[in-house]
Amino acid sequence: MFHSRVLGALTGAAMALGMTGAASAAELRYAHVGAEGDIQTIFAAQAAEGIGSATNGEVTVNVYPASQLGGVAEMVDGVRMGSISLGHHDFASLARLVPEVAVFNAPFIYRDGAHALAATDPATSPALQAINEKLVAQGVRIIGRIYRGDRQISANFPVKSPADLAGKPFRAVPLELWVSMVKGFGAIPTPVEVAELPTALMTGVVVGQENPLTMIAANNLNEVQSHIAMTGHMRAVLAVFVNEDVWQGLTEEQRTAITKVLDDEAKKSLQMAQEGEAKLVEELKGRGMTIITEADGLDIAAFREKVNAQIAQDFPNFTPLIEQIAAIQ
Template sequence: MLHRTIFGAMTSAFVALAMTGAAVSAELRYAHVGAEGDIQTIYAAEAAKGIAAATSGGVTVTVYPASQLGGVAEMVDGVRMGSIQMGHHDFASLARLVPEVAVFNAPFIYQDGEHALKATDPATSPALQAINEKLVAQGVRIIGRIYRGDRQISSNFPVKSPADLAGKPFRAVPLELWVSMVKGFGAIPTPVEVAELPTALMTGVVVGQENPLTMIASNNLNEVQSHIAMTGHMRAVLAVFVNEEIWQDLTGEQRTAITKVLDDEARKSLKMAQEGEAKLVEQLKGRGMTIITEADGLDRAAFREKVGTQIARDFPNFTPLIEQIQAVK
C-alpha cells in the first residue's frame, strides 16, 4: 500500500506490502478567503464531505476558510508550490501564472448562470482546456468551479451610472482585470483584501465595492454601506484548483470521483445562488439598504458600454477568447 500524507510544505511517503496491491491515500489542505455563510464556503465544506465519501476515505480534505492560510496571492503561491494542495478563487487570481485565464471573470460575457457553468467546465470547455494546459506547466490545474451569483455594486450613496462613481476611490480586487473594470466604472481603483474590506469602507478608504449579495450579507456590509446597485456586471464564477503534482499522485479513479463531486457541487451552487438572490434582496432591505434596479433608473447599458470599452483597451487578447466563450451552447 502506498500511503501519502500531505501537510504544510512537507510531503512524505512510505511503502508497505499488502496482498491487495497498491492504493493511495491523501490528506489535502483546501484554502479559500470566503466568510461563513457565503456560497463558496458552503461549497468547500460540502465538497470535502463528498470527496471523502466518494473515495471511501482515501482522500480527505481539510478546509481553511476566511484567509486562514493567507490572502489570495499566498493561497495561489501555496497551491503552486504544494504547501497548500487545493484552493478556490476568481479565475483571475491565477493570471500571474497564465494571464489569459482572467478572461473567465470578464464582465458581461455570460448569458446566464447555466451558460457560465458550461463555459467554465474543465471537461468540456475548449477555451478552458487550452488555458489549463498552460496552467499545468506552472504546476496548477483547474478541476472545478463554483457559481456565487451575480456581482453587484454597493456604496454609501446612490449609484445609477458610471458618472456617479467618477473620481471616487472604489475597492478593486487586487487583480488586473478588476482594476480595469473599476476604471470602466469611472472610479479610482483601490486594491483592498477582502479581510480588510469592512474597515476600509467604514473609514472611507473606499466608498464602495462590488460582490455577490451572499458576500455582502455574510460580511454584514450593510453596516458600512447604504445602497446596492443591481448591475449584475459579473456572473461570479470561481475556479477550483489543485497542485498538479499532488493531482497526479492520486489514482485515476480518485481523480474521476473528485471531479464528479466538484461538478455536482457546482450545480448545487448555481441553484443556491439563483434561489437565494430574491431572498437576499429582501433581507438586505430589511437591514436598511436601498436596492437600485433599472426600474429605479439604473443605467446598466452605460456600465456595459464603458466597462466593455475599458476591458477591450486593456486586454485586447481577450477578444477571441470572449467570442469562443460566448459561442458555448
C-alpha cells in the same frame, strides 16, 4: 511547528503519489482561505465527503479551511509544488502561472450563473481547456469550480447608468482588473483595502463600492450606503485546482469519480448562491436600502458597453478568450 507542518504536507503529498493498482488508497490535502459559513467552505466540506463515498473510501480528502496552510500565494505555491494536493480560489490567483487565466474573473463576461458554470467547466469549455494546458505545464490543473455569487454596486445615491458615477471617487479593489472596471463605470478608481472600506464610505473618501450582497450585509454597509444597483457585473466563480503529479497518480476511475462530485457540487453552489441572494435583497430592503433593478431604470447595457470597452483597451490579450467564452452555450 513550521517544520512539522511542512513535513506533514510532504507526507500528505507522498501518500497521494504513492499508489499502485485500481484499489490504491490516496489521502489528499485540500486547502482554501474561506471562512466558516461561506459557500466555498460548504462546497469543500461536501466535496470531501462526496469524494470519499464516490471512490468507496479509496480517496480521503482532508480539508484545511480559513488559511490553515497559508494565504492565497502560499496555497497556490503549495499545490504547484505538491505539498498541498488541491485548493480553490479566484481564477486570477493562478495568473502568476498563466496570466490569461484571470479572464475568468473579468466583468460582464457571463450572461448568467448557468453560463458562468458552462464557461468554466474543465470538461467542455474550449477556453478553459486551452488555458489548462498551459497550467499543466506549470504543474497545476483546474478540475472544478465554485459559484460564489454576483457583485453589485452600492452608493449613497441612486445609480442607474455610468453617467451617475462620472467623476466621482469609487472604491476599487487594489488590483489592475478592478481599477480598469471602475474606470469603465465612469468613476475615479480609488484603491481602498476592505478593512478600511466602511470608514472610507462614511467619510466620503469614496462614494460607492461593489461587492456581493453577502459582504454588504455582513459588513453593515447599509449604515453608510443607501442604494444598491443590481448590476451583477462580476459573477464570482472560483477555480478548484490540483497538483498535476497528484492527479496523474490517481487511477482513471478515481479521477472520473472526483470530477463528477466536483461538477455536482458546482451546480449546488449556484443554486445556493441564487437562493441566498434573493433572501439578502429582502434583508437589505428591511435595513432601509433601496434596491435598483432594470425595472427601475438600471441601464445594465450601458455599464456593459463602457466596461467592456475599457477592459478591451487595458487587457487586449483577453479579447479572443472573451469571444470564445461568449460563444459557449
